[in-house]
Amino acid sequence: MSTPFLSVRDLKVHFSTEDGIVKAVDGLSFDLEKGKTLGIVGESGSGKSVTNMAILGLHDPRNTALDGEVLLDGKELVTATEKELEQLRGNKMSMIFQDALASLSPYHTIGAQIGETYRKHTGCSKKEARERSVEMLRRVGIPQPDVRVDDYPHQFSGGMRQRAMIAMALVCDPELLIADEPTTALDVTVQAQIMDLLKDLQQEFGTAIIFITHDLGVIADIADDVLVMYGGRCVERGTKKEVLQTPQHPYTLGLLGSMPSLDGPVDVPLSPIPGSPPSLLNPPSGCRFHPRCAFAGQVAGGRCSSERPALEFVDGRAAACHLTPEQKRELFSDYAAARTH
Numbered sequence: 578m579s580t581p582f583l584s585v586r587d588l589k590v591h592f593s594t595e596d597g598i599v600k601a602v603d604g605l606s607f608d609l610e611k612g613k614t615l616g617i618v619g620e621s622g623s624g625k626s627v628t629n630m631a632i633l634g635l636h637d638p639r640n641t642a643l644d645g646e647v648l649l650d651g652k653e654l655v656t657a658t659e660k661e662l663e664q665l666r667g668n669k670m671s672m673i674f675q676d677a678l679a680s681l682s683p684y685h686t687i688g689a690q691i692g693e694t695y696r697k698h699t700g701c702s703k704k705e706a707r708e709r710s711v712e713m714l715r716r717v718g719i720p721q722p723d724v725r726v727d728d729y730p731h732q733f734s735g736g737m738r739q740r741a742m743i744a745m746a747l748v749c750d751p752e753l754l755i756a757d758e759p760t761t762a763l764d765v766t767v768q769a770q771i772m773d774l775l776k777d778l779q780q781e782f783g784t785a786i787i788f789i790t791h792d793l794g795v796i797a798d799i800a801d802d803v804l805v806m807y808g809g810r811c812v813e814r815g816t817k818k819e820v821l822q823t824p825q826h827p828y829t830l831g832l833l834g835s836m837p838s839l840d841g842p843v844d845v846p847l848s849p850i851p852g853s854p855p856s857l858l859n860p861p862s863g864c865r866f867h868p869r870c871a872f873a874g875q876v877a878g879g880r881c882s883s884e885r886p887a888l889e890f891v892d893g894r895a896a897a898c899h900l901t902p903e904q905k906r907e908l909f910s911d912y913a914a915a916r917t918h
Contacts, residue, residue, distance in 0.1 A: 580651070581608035582785050583632075583753055588645035588655075590624075590631045599857045601627040603809040604645075606888075611752065612779065614786040616800030616817070618793060618832070622854045624809040625789045626675075629755045631655075632787075633672055634662035649753060668698045670753040671746040675761055677738035681730040687714070688726030691745045698749050713744035717774060736767035740774070747778060754779075755787045760795060772799050793836055797821055805829050808855045808865030811888060814895040825896035827870045830909055864899065872900060872908055 590602040602624040609615050617625045630636055632647055634654060647654040649670060654662065674680040682690060691713055692706030701709070707726065714722035717740040730738055739759055746754060756775065760768040776799065779786055788799055796803055796817065803820040805813040805828065813826040824830045834848035852869040855861055867873045867881035876899045880886075886897040900908070 582611045582650055583609040583787075584646070584648040585628075585632070586646040586648075588628065588631060588647060589643070590627050590636065591642045591644075593640045593642070594858070597858050600860065601809055601857055602631065603860075605806075605809075605811055607804055607811070607814065609753075609785050609787065611785050612783040613801045614779065614788055614799055616788045616790065616796040616803045617806060618790055618796055618803060619806035620791060620854050622857070623806040624857075625806055626757055627809075628806075629672065629757060629787060629789060633666055633670060633755065634659070664698075667694045667746075667751070668749045669751055670755070671749070671751040672755040672757060673739075673742050673746045673759045675758040677735070677742045678730060680742060681738065683730055686727050686729055687733065687741050691726075691741070691748055694745060695748045709748060710744075713748050714741065716747075716778075717741070717744045718770070719744075736763055736770065739763060739767075739771055743771070743774065743778075747782075747784075750782055751784065753785045753787070755789070757789045758791070760790075760792075768795070775799065793821065793832055805832070808860055809857055810865065810897065811895070812866065812897050814888075815893065819894055824909065825891075825894055825905060826866075826898050827872050827900075828866045831869075831871075864897070872904075875904055875908065876900060 586606050588602055588605045589600070592599040592601055605624070605628060607615065617628070619625055631643060632654060634657065636643070643655050645655060649665070652665070681687070688707055688710040691710040692703070695701065695709050696703070696706045711722045711726050714726055719725050719737060719740055733741060743759070760771050763771065772795070775786065778784065790796060800817045803815060803817050804811055805820065805826065807828050813820060813824065813829045820829060821833070824833060831848070831850040835850060837847060850869055855865050855868070861868055861882070863880065863882045863884050864870070864886050870881065873881040880899050884899070886899050888895050888897040891902065
């Protein structure tokens, strides 16, 4: 069995605050192969972005405690020095941030910002960096790249800025690309273009991609495997088809129930998950989802509120839930039937 390109084992990311310790990520494990896309999905505050900032080493060490293991092509990142991480960021691994306008400097041209990364890792001349910037803008579909390379971020539309961010992230041909909700606030046509672009670039370079989103529709389009996060933990993991068609955790079922269906009856109301995500300063005991779970009363002995469910693997699937497989088949199918009739 081949060694995964990225391996995360029991990752914990805890922040020190005036109010106490925030357990933003609390024991997360997953693997990612080259050429594959892992979709990480969950509500805001579930730990998606915190996880990937930890992989890149972007958290402030003064108030952040990291534990666990992150191996990128065999290189341990949790214990790596800042100098070692600087060599890897932008070169071996890179990130597309959610808000392109906030992530790009308004004082420098698009070309200068793309070229800066390339010069840092290659030591090339300014002329070579400019040529590389034009090449990257052309690759991500920016019209007239030899002219637009001298424009500033405010002269680009939202979709064009996101393409420029992708060009910057890919300028050194990284082997791991983390995309943090890169299609948020873009219209559906531009979203589709950005997704097609990422898939084309992945096919060309064999890049491993982590795609962070709260949109299961986006996951259905781009991911190979899906990891569902809730309260800083993984509650379900499997292939895209498995997770979206036969969810094994009530939270995943709830996410699917809150989405409109294109092939179901148009008059079926959406079923939002009641309540709010948990406070990670003082998270619920047992299963962190139990205060919002419609099926917690089906588990004998009140285990949902007292005992943390283990992430158990069955036929390659993983889910952290006290419900038995038989209960899930009965309860989840009844829930799905109620939505489609």
